Amino acid sequence: MLKEIGDVVDDQSAKRIKDLLQKNNSKSGHVSNGMPDKSQDQTGSSKRSSSPSSIGSLEAVDRVEEDLNLTESSRATGYMGKSSEITWMGRVQEEAEQRNRGQSPKATSENHTGDKISPTTVNYHIDDLGVDAPGLVQMYWVPPRHVADHLFETYLLAVHPHFPIINSTLFSTQYRDFFDETSYAGDKWMAILNMIFAIATEYLYNSDVAQRRDIKDHLFYLTRARMLSMGGDSLFEHPDLQQVQIEGLIAFHMLSTNQINRAWRISALAIRSATSLGINLKSSCRKMLGVSKEIGCRIWWCLYTVEHTLGSMTGRATSISTNMYTTQLPLPFDEDHLSEPSAKLFLDNFDIREKRVDMAMTSPHIRYPDSQQTEDALAGRLWLQSLPVNSSLYFLYYCDLTVINQEILDQVYSAESAAVSWEDIKGSISRLKATVDAWLLTLPPGLDFTALKDENQKTYWAKTNLAFHYHSTRIVLGRPCLCRHNPNQTDRRRNSTEERGFSHDMAVMTLESAMKMLDLLPDEPSSVHLYQFCPWWCFLHYIMQAATVIILELLFRCVHMPDRQSSLIQSAKKSVRWLYMMSTHCIASHRAWQLCESALRRLVSSMGYDDSDTPQTPNQQPDGLSGDHVDHVPPAQRDGRHDGMQGLSYNGQYQSSIQPHENHDVGHSNNDSDLAGSLAFGILCAPSTEEHTAGDAHFPYDPISQEFIRYLFPSLDGGDNPNGEKHTF
Secondary structure: OHHHHHOOOOHHHHHHHHHHHHHHHOOOOEOOOOOEOOOEOOOOOEHHHHOHHHOOOOOOOOOOOOOOOOOHHHHHHOOOOOOOHHHHHHHHHHHHHHHHOOOOHHHHHHHHHHOOOOHHHHOOOOOOOOOOOOOOOOOOOEOOHHHHHHHHHHHHHHOOOOOOOOOHHHHHHHHHHHHOOOOOOOHHHHHHHHHHHHHHHHHHHHHOHHHHHHOOOHHHHHHHHHHHHOOOOHHHOOOOHHHHHHHHHHHHHHHHOOOHHHHHHHHHHHHHHHHHOOOOOOOOOOOOOHHHHHHHHHHHHHHHHHHHHHHHHHOOOOOOOHHHOOOOOOOOOOHHHOOOHHHHHHHOOHHHHHHHHHOOOOHHHOOOHHHHHOHHHHHHHHHHHOOOOOHHHHHHHHHHHHHHHHHHHHHHOOHHHHHOOHHHHHHHHHHHHHHHHHHHHHOOHHHOOOOOOOOOHHHHHHHHHHHHHHHHHHHHHHHHHOOOOOOOHHHHHHOOHHHHHHHHHHHHHHHHHHHHHHHOOOOOOOHHHHHHHOOHHHHHHHHHHHHHHHHHHHHOOOOOOHHHHHHHHHHHHHHHHHHHHHOOOEHHHHHHHHHHHHHHHHHHHHOOOOOOOOOOOOOOOOOOOOOOOOOOOOHHHOOEOOOOOOEEOOOOEEEOOOOHHHOOOOOOOOOHHHOEOOOOOOOOOOOOOOOOOHHHHOOOEEOOOOEEOOOOOOOOOOOOOOOOOOEOO
């Protein structure tokens, strides 16, 4: 009966029921259905141990172990595969629970498959929160020129080098013409502009505390872009290049705001739109300018990098298999130099481009590593190393490593690997490690991050971003070997010293990369450093990869690095401190901090180390913030209101207040005079008549269910402001 109840209740209750049944039946050798446990044969071997997928951390890589359609929260989380740090965090929680029960390492390894933690309970992303603007949205509203200029310049400096999905030279000209009222802008161009504003707004809000009260909610720009490009019958219309750019920008924005499941869906749509236009293939069309072909190439690689990042974060199969694209890697020339003779030589000649650029990179040689030493490859590599560092050269090497990382996901973490022997998987890991090492050796001196030192910002940010990507790749590659593997009797006879050494060496490589990734950060957490030099759009993903593998090793009692225990603890503490800093303005970071801090605090104290330098209380919210107040008024019915306080947006980021001089009414007509409004976005909170308790200063976290209260936006009474005006959007 309890087992039947466990199939219909929430994840946390189901887990408790399973624990109770296992505890009562373990002594009698029966499983929870009351029948004898047939998983043990006469030799005591586990039946699952003979399965290739049970080796390392790849067990059940081809299965879904819960009904993901059961609840809203499970649907928001979705499937999380073996390469996802969400799944790794579930393993951390399993190990921590087993350790608290006092079970031996052997028991932990043997029983953890029956004690699974649902990904929903350890998911720190915010797909459970909405993405609609908390107020009315006027489709053709634009901010004042000085505000728009600031947002556009921020995008070009902070986003475009990492994500060159627009032709910045052409778009800048169109932008000036639009605001000078010398040209007409179509709906899709306006949608692209609003997505640029949305991404820049979110970046400025998170990166500059001083401006935080003047930065408004990015969701209004996002909603406006959706209305302009994805409303009504738009999704059933045939896509053009602008539609591909819009969908790519939305996917990137969702990724950067931790709406991972939503980003996953939009990214797939963008890939489909791009392939329907053939952007994934080489273009030999003589009617197209070479610059236009190159922009199409960069659009493809922008979509590729986002899709890959989401695939790594979720552990899901991506839409970018190696046999579905022939687009060449992007050229190492910035867009304002593509019309110069040196660049036109490559734009007009496929053969020269392939010899000088493609053959000089590492990813085209994954399957045939010997071809890396050909005369063309070496000559191309020398030419690339002679070029000055620019954002396009950085993007070229970033894409090259992304292809290698995607190959790791395809060969090691795919569902097909369930039918592959551990020997074959081990061979793939070994070959891919050599490929990653080769990529590092091909880096030009201006991008070589192995000896980071104080340099100018133009090279330092590029080196740091490539370093994060490199160490993340090594962590994903070696993660299957970071485990307790207790082979059965038959496996033991095959388990040579050499094989044990391979798994051990790969586990050490994973941990060393995690520690080196954290070494890239200053000891004192700084949001300025994060958003100026680090891959800010997926930084939480990187830091959680490092934190989970280090904490997991500590839970394994440092079996792979027994002489580095103190260093591992210091690295784990550093990751928690950075998560703590990020939690001041990001709910996803706060959730991640809670997961890591709770596991690490118990570990550190049990190991006899001092935990006084690790934050142990939730980060205080800014003054006047009432983000834990629950309101059941639908977001679509909310108007903005100025009350001189700050609020917490239900989209997962802190919402700032309106300054008195920004209170303007924006009508809903489409007259030209309405196109230049103010950036007067509404506040989400109203003054409370109740006294705030001490708990009001913290996030709405339920310590019993270990889940966050779902509705995080404060209430509004919808009334007029003291001047009798209502703020519309």
